[in-house]
Amino acid sequence: GAGVSQSPSNKVTEKGKDVELRCDPISGHTALYWYRQSLGQGLEFLIYFQGNSAPDKSGLPSDRFSAERTGGSVSTLTIQRTQQEDSAVYLCASSSDLYEQYFGPGTRLTVT
Amino acid sequence: GQNIDQPTEMTATEGAIVQINCTYQTSGFNGLFWYQQHAGEAPTFLSYNVLDGLEEKGRFSSFLSRSKGYSYLLLKELQMKDSASYLCAVRDGTSGSARQLTFGSGTQLTVLP
Numbered sequence: 343g344a345g346v347s348q349s350p351s352n353k354v355t356e357k358g359k360d361v362e363l364r365c366d367p368i369s370g371h372t373a374l375y376w377y378r379q380s381l382g383q384g385l386e387f388l389i390y391f392q393g394n395s396a397p398d399k400s401g402l403p404s405d406r407f408s409a410e411r412t413g414g415s416v417s418t419l420t421i422q423r424t425q426q427e428d429s430a431v432y433l434c435a436s437s438s439d440l441y442e443q444y445f446g447p448g449t450r451l452t453v454t
Numbered sequence: 455g456q457n458i459d460q461p462t463e464m465t466a467t468e469g470a471i472v473q474i475n476c477t478y479q480t481s482g483f484n485g486l487f488w489y490q491q492h493a494g495e496a497p498t499f500l501s502y503n504v505l506d507g508l509e510e511k512g513r514f515s516s517f518l519s520r521s522k523g524y525s526y527l528l529l530k531e532l533q534m535k536d537s538a539s540y541l542c543a544v545r546d547g548t549s550g551s552a553r554q555l556t557f558g559s560g561t562q563l564t565v566l567p
Binding site: 377443 | 458496497498499502543556558560
């Protein structure tokens with residue numbers, strides 16, 4: 343079956359611009375996560391959605407970052423006024439239970 | 455909060471056995487995961503431990519000791535394709551959501567012929 347998909351796969355933007363990253367989770371998965379991974383680093387949790395519950399935004403690094411999940415499916419991560427330190431791979435994962443999280447291929451964001 | 459430590463790099467020979475250690479400090483514990491990540495690709499799930507002991511799955515095994523805050527991933531009969539980064543991740547059982555994972559920085563394994 344189809345896995346988690348993300349778009350775009352690569353995004354180059356100028357400092358100060360806004361960007362939107364999209365995640366399509368596996369159909370039927372109620373949980374959706376956003377992480378980011380800087381070069382040579384582990385994954386850093388950003389935000390978590392579970393069903394209709396209020397999202398866990400505890401990992402968002404600043405108020406420039408926001409995310410929404412429409413209809414319990416597709417999610418969009420928005421970064422406003424991008425900074426060079428925002429450059430990273432942004433990974434989305436979905437899960438149907440407490441165990442395995444299935445990751446998408448990621449979006450590589452480069453802020454110039 | 456969480457603190458997860460694992461070696462940055464390891465090297466082993468094709469056909470050998472390698473053990474990748476992970477230690478963690480957490481205010482709560484609700485499971486430990488190992489993921490494999492090849493360069494430029496997304497992480498893929500390898501194993502999950504929530505109780506003490508060894509979980510075996512083919513060439514890969516994972517061990518957990520909750521009292522010691524310690525886990526290891528054991529890879530047997532190494533193959534060249536096993537060259538990848540191995541990520542240890544802990545789920546905190548005390549947080550409200552209790553599902554997000556905290557990842558270590560990963561151990562880059564290089565398998566030599």
